[in-house]
Amino acid sequence: MPELPEVEHVKRGLSPKIIGEIITGVHFSEKVTAGKSSGKQTIIKGTDLETFERNIIGSTIKALDRRSKYLIFTLENEWHEHYIISHLGMSGAYFVVDQLEDIGIPNYINHWHVAVHLQSGRQLIYSDIRRFGELRYIERLEEATQIMAIAPEPFDDEALDYYLTQLTASKWQGRTIKEAIMNHSVVSGCGNIYACEALHLARINPNKTVKRIGRAKRIELFQAIVHVLNEGIKYGGSSISSYRNVEGKEGFMQTRFNIYGRKICATCGGPVSQKVIATRNTHYCTHCQK
DNA sequence: TCCGCGCCCCGGCCGC
DNA sequence: TGCGGCCGGGGCGCG
Incomplete structure (x- = not known):
């Protein structure tokens, strides 16, 4: 599933393909159309489908940014800047193609939901197998x-102080x-997988309560x-359950x-413990993480 | 007013 | 091989 690194890759892959393009039309899948007409917020949130299309048609895509696990498309027309905020949910992916079939991966072809037509003739496709994602x-x-x-973004200078204060x-x-x-x-964009990895790297048992962790250890974490x-x-994101980048390729961070997802701790070779913590399946090593 | 819990959305996939 | 049940990000309603 897409976490911060995966979304960052989507941003980097998508940007050169869409910035400067003018939106000429939008199409929606039958699932989206049916869902919206039955009162659900299927993928397109906040507005009805006609309003969504009317609002963005004719606009130029000026920028694409990432904030946490959200993508922010900055649009501009002759009157103002405006935006589409998008989250990939569990299984969302973007592609830029001449036609749908060019995506090349059957599941992402079958589960396309939003097709934004561009002046170049290409389409920005949003596919989402489980439909947990959104465009707003x-x-x-x-x-x-x-x-x-x-x-703040974890890479920003103020993020550490912000985190320490929140804790x-x-x-x-x-x-x-x-x-x-x-x-x-507390921290922007740290999902379950990367939380498990970070706790392991900092040698902290995920069950430990905040008050039992000193300032130095908090900083180390x-x-x-x-x-x-x-x-x-760096490694292209991880492809646990269905993440694909803009080129339709898997990342290989999972290797x-x-x-996370291991039977054996990579540090000591001991068995990995598995337990639900904070409602999420958590992997840790009781030997390495105290 | 704020917080936390449970529910909901969905299809892939695991296990029986 | 078939099928019931589990998983999960985040919004929302309710107590």
């Missing part, structure tokens, strides 16, 4: 309340460190989070994992 049109970035509330809040003291770092108000996220970006 907004006039102003301030409307993206779910993005405004999240911590001092009373609500976190009795909770597990894993739950804390997976919360977007933050640096581990930044490290594993950077590794994830670099030291603890």
